[in-house]
Every structure is written in C-alpha cells, then in structure tokens.
Amino acid sequence: MSDAAIAVRPVRAAPRGGGLTGLLLVFLPVGLLAWLILYPILRAVIRTLVVQTGTGPALSLETYRFFFTDGYSLANLWLTLWVTALCAVLLLAVCLPIALYLRFAKSRIAALVQGLALFPMFVPSVILAYALIRTLGPNGAVDLVLNAAGLPKIASPYLTPAGPVIGLVWDNIPLTVLMLVAGLGNVSDNAVEAARDAGARPFALLRHIILPQIGNALLVVLSFTVLSIFSAFTLPYVLGPASPEMMGPFMQRTFTDVQDPRMAITQAVITFAICAGFGAFYVRSIARNREASR
Known part of the structure; x- marks a missing residue:
C-alpha cells in the first residue's frame, strides 16, 4: 500500500457507547459512597438542626449552642x-x-x-x-x-x-x-x-x-x-x-x-x-x- 493511501485512510471514530460505559463503571462506587457516607452525614446534620414542635418541624441550633458554651x-x-x-x-x-x-x-x-x-x-x-x-x-x-x-x-x-x-x-x-x-x-x-x-x-x-x-x-x-x-x-x-x-x-x-x-x-x-x-x-x-x- 502506498504512502498516499495510508495518509488518506479515514480514522475510525471512538464508539459512542464509551461514555455510557464509563458512567456505568463509576456509578457503583459513587452510589455506594452516597449511600453509605453522604446520606448518613446529611441525615445526621438534619437531625441536629431540625426539631419537632407543636406546629411542626423547626430549625434549631440549641445543641450546637450548648456545646460551644459548655x-x-x-x-x-x-x-x-x-x-x-x-x-x-x-x-x-x-x-x-x-x-x-x-x-x-x-x-x-x-x-x-x-x-x-x-x-x-x-x-x-x-x-x-x-x-x-x-x-x-x-x-x-x-x-x-x-x-x-x-x-x-x-x-x-x-x-x-x-x-x-x-x-x-x-x-x-x-x-x-x-x-x-x-x-x-x-x-x-x-x-x-x-x-x-x-x-x-x-x-x-x-x-x-x-x-x-x-x-x-x-x-x-x-x-x-x-x-x-x-x-x-x-x-x-x-x-x-x-x-x-x-x-x-x-x-x-x-x-x-x-x-x-x-x-x-x-x-x-x-x-x-x-x-x-x-x-x-x-x-x-x-x-x-x-x-x-x-
């Protein structure tokens, strides 16, 4: 094959499914991270900031105020x-x-x-x-x-x-x-x-x-x-x-x-x-x- 033929040979594009495959591979560890670490952290923060009152949930910094004054x-x-x-x-x-x-x-x-x-x-x-x-x-x-x-x-x-x-x-x-x-x-x-x-x-x-x-x-x-x-x-x-x-x-x-x-x-x-x-x-x-x- 001549050098000219090699030069004009089209380059094959990468498969379009590569991005989706990469996302699927990353989804499992990221999902486990969100489920086992991020979700409990967010739930804990909400539990310390939200209290139930007679009129419903309300924002409260009572426990943090107590900690930093005790x-x-x-x-x-x-x-x-x-x-x-x-x-x-x-x-x-x-x-x-x-x-x-x-x-x-x-x-x-x-x-x-x-x-x-x-x-x-x-x-x-x-x-x-x-x-x-x-x-x-x-x-x-x-x-x-x-x-x-x-x-x-x-x-x-x-x-x-x-x-x-x-x-x-x-x-x-x-x-x-x-x-x-x-x-x-x-x-x-x-x-x-x-x-x-x-x-x-x-x-x-x-x-x-x-x-x-x-x-x-x-x-x-x-x-x-x-x-x-x-x-x-x-x-x-x-x-x-x-x-x-x-x-x-x-x-x-x-x-x-x-x-x-x-x-x-x-x-x-x-x-x-x-x-x-x-x-x-x-x-x-x-x-x-x-x-x-x-």
Missing part, C-alpha cells in the same frame, strides 16, 4: 485537639529518622529495623492497651523493676492525657513509616550524591534536598494522622482520663450513659466538620501541587 464539652474538644497535634509532631519526629534510615541504608540491619517498625500494625488496639497498662500502669513492669532497683516509682501515664498519646503514637508508627518511605522513594540518589560531593552536611542535605521533595508525603502523613487520631476510640477510652476525655469516648458516654442521641450526633457532626476542614485543605494542597507540576 465548659466540659469545650475541654473535651481542646484535649482532642491537643492530643492530635502532639501525636502528629511526635510521629514525625520518631518516624522520619526511621524512614530516612530505611531509604538510604544498605545493611542487613535495615530489614530488622523495618520489621520492628511494622510490628505494631499486627497488634490489635485492645491488646496494645492491655500491654501498656501492664507495663506502665500502677504496679506494672516498670514499677516492679524500679522497686527492685531501689528507685522511686514514676508517675504512671495510665488514665492521664499522656496514656492515649503513648498508645496512639505507637499504634500509628507503621503506617506513618510506610508513607514516608514511599515519599522518600521520589528522592533521587543522584541528587543526594551530588550534594554530598559538593560538601553538603546531613542537616543541609535534609533541609535543601530531601524535605522539598517529600512535601506531599508529609502532607499525606499529617492528614491521615489527624483523621485517625481525632476519631480514635479504643485507646483513648481504655488509657485516657475520664474527665476531660477525647471526643470518641465523649460521644459514646453521651449516647449510652446520658442517653442523649441528639447531643451525641451533634458532637459527631462537629468532629466530622473539623476533620472535613483539614481534609479539604489537604485536597486543595494536592491539587495545587499537581497544577504546579504540569
């Missing part, structure tokens, strides 16, 4: 924010050096370090809480060792705000390390070696070469950390204080002990709004980074 509710919210922020900082401080070592180490010890870092992933939260109580609780293993050595006992973090912090940091180490190692995979070995050959010290190498290239990974880590810790229940319920308490146990006690479902749903909506605000900031930042990379 000292106990605000104390629980601030404790949750404090624990979340502290855990995020501690996780980065602990996991970033581990991830850097796993990314650039070439020895066999790296496999052992990776196994130890991922070990908490396979320990259920209830078992972790029990282990921390038996280790750091009153008359636990640490107290017994100090007593045998003739040393004074330490203040137990059990049933204090430090208890959930220790448990949540230990529980979130595996996922944080994995995400940081994945982000460090984008760091070029050539750039690191070139900076070393130019005389860059480790701190300068971290600040000017590594951190700028893992900004998205750090943002992902912070997002998942905030969403995971802010909504945590088991560890704060078992290890944390009874007053003030984090939002997860607070919602459970309001629903079961106080028997006030509407107020418990209000607390859940406020918690979701805070997490959604941080999630929106994360999505916006990722979108900006993608636009900048084009």
